[in-house]
Amino acid sequence: MGGIVQFDNVGLRYGTGAETLSDISFTLAPGTFHILTGPSGAGKTSLLKLLYLAQRPSRGLIRLFGEDIVTMPRARLPGFRRRIGVVFQDFRLVPYLSAYDNVALPLRVAGVSEKELDGPVREMLAWVGLANRATARPATLSGGEQQRVAIARAVIGRPELLVADEPTGNVDPEMAGRLIHLFDALNKLGTTIVVATHDIHLIGRVAHAQMMRLDRGRIADPTGALRHPPSRPAA
Amino acid sequence: MKLFVPFAESRLMPDTRLAGPMPWVIAIMMFLMVLAAASGLALAQAARAMGGDLAHRATIQVVEANADIREAQARAALAMLARHPAVADAKRVTDAEIAALLEPWLGGEAMGGDLPVPALIDVTLRPGNDADRLAPALAKAAPAARIDDHAQALAPLTGLLAALKWLAAALVVLMAAATTAVVVLTARGALTSHRATIDVMHLLGATDLQIARLFQRRIAIDAFAGGLLGLAGAIAVVVLLGVRLAALGSELVGSLTLAWWGWALLAALPVAGMLLAMFAARWTVIAALRRIL
Secondary structure (H helix, E strand, O other): OOOOEEEEEEEEEOOOOOEEEEEEEEEEOOOOEEEEEOOOOOOHHHHHHHHOOOOOOOEEEEEEOOEEOOOOOHHHHHHHHOOEEEEOOOOOOOOOOOHHHHHHHHHHHOOOOHHHHHHHHHHHHHHOOOHHHOOOOHHHOOHHHHHHHHHHHHHOOOOOEEEEEOOOOOOOHHHHHHHHHHHHHHHHOOOEEEEEOOOHHHHHHOOOOEEEEEEOOEEEOOOOOOOOOOOOOOO | OOOOOOHHHHOOOOOOOOOOOHHHHHHHHHHHHHHHHHHHHHHHHHHHHHHHHOOOEEEEEEOOOOHHHHHHHHHHHHHHHHHOOOEEEEEEOOHHHHHHHHHHHHOOOOOOOOOOOOEEEEEEEOOOOOHHHHHHHHHHHOOOEEEEEHHHHHHHHHHHHHHHHHHHHHHHHHHHHHHHHHHHHHHHHHHHHOHHHHHHHHHOOOOHHHHHHHHHHHHHHHHHHHHHHHHHHHHHHHHHHHHHHHHHOOHHHHOOOOOHHHHHHHHHHHHHHHHHHHHHHHHHHHHHHOOOO
């Protein structure tokens, strides 16, 4: 055991429709890097929603950081969400906050003082190449710049689990390489990373990444490695 | 319980002041609420003054056509009243005072002619006594005397004042309820327009209370600003009305005044309005957030 994320026969149904996700079972070991692929409509975003606690499953068991989050009282969820970084496909930046304030948002929510958060926020903005755009509002940023702000916001709190939905969809190959390097560096510091992507170049760039493939709401795990992963990350 | 947000959290929402209709609606509500409260307090004060000054007073009339008998009975009645334990003070109304009272109706010659005018005695009763206690002794001392009890005469007026006082209180409560409804609707509207931001904050780990504090802070400031505006307008009207009422010079209307604590209560209404708005916003936002994960 010892997985940071554990899904056991998880199913997800919206309303009374058919199941979007069915019989999902896998375990993610701490410090591993996973790339989630699959055709459009396969259920990747739904699976990520379960991972970043935007949704509870219709059935099955999900354990996160060793605790059952399906039956967990609602009041305890914020504490768990602060341990997860999320890069949304549509960025979800707060429109009336500057790039700086958007990146600082998770730290402010966590109660970090202005004095303590200033250095890390500026460093992170420099990392994603937006040091000179700190005061810009999202509406004045390009799609790629917005995506980099979203990524900076997701990683600023050094999360234990990073969930990213198409994080390199709007950036050029060079910036995509920098971002993947950032994810890789974070992963080496112990963060478990799950990236949903269609980008085949990205798949090849992280040598030690484990593949997860979703097809029509079911996870393909022919070798059983996802259900019973090795205890150490693959080199 | 933390009511106000620290600086860092306060920067999570846009700081637009007096941007929507809510502060202006609250200003109007507060204006009406202060006027209703001022009316209620002034009426209560008037009722108290009337109870204190007039209700313990009675007038004794000696109605006798024969002037000598009338005068003898008036003197006997005055002597009896001076000894009676229920009486604090008894004073004969002078002929000049009676003439002044009658002059508007009968002209200046009323006291000098053949018209029999009753002898009048003003009586102030000790607290806890009513004029009926005087009746047996008065019947012996002055058989032609009859008692006009001011408390009985004023009963319909004091009843009306009490009813108006409660009506004013009911209006204040209704206005407070309407203000709460405005705040609830505003908070719901703000929740809808900031839904995307709230979702993001939730997913970043913000608690319901953190989000609710952002809304309650904005709404409290808007409510306080609107409340102060309404209070200023209402106080101006109250002062103006006070000046006009004082100019009438009437004893009854002149008793419509506000004590210092009445003014303090009116000044506290915007603060009470702000607290009410804050808790209404907090309750609304938390109730709405509980419906989402």
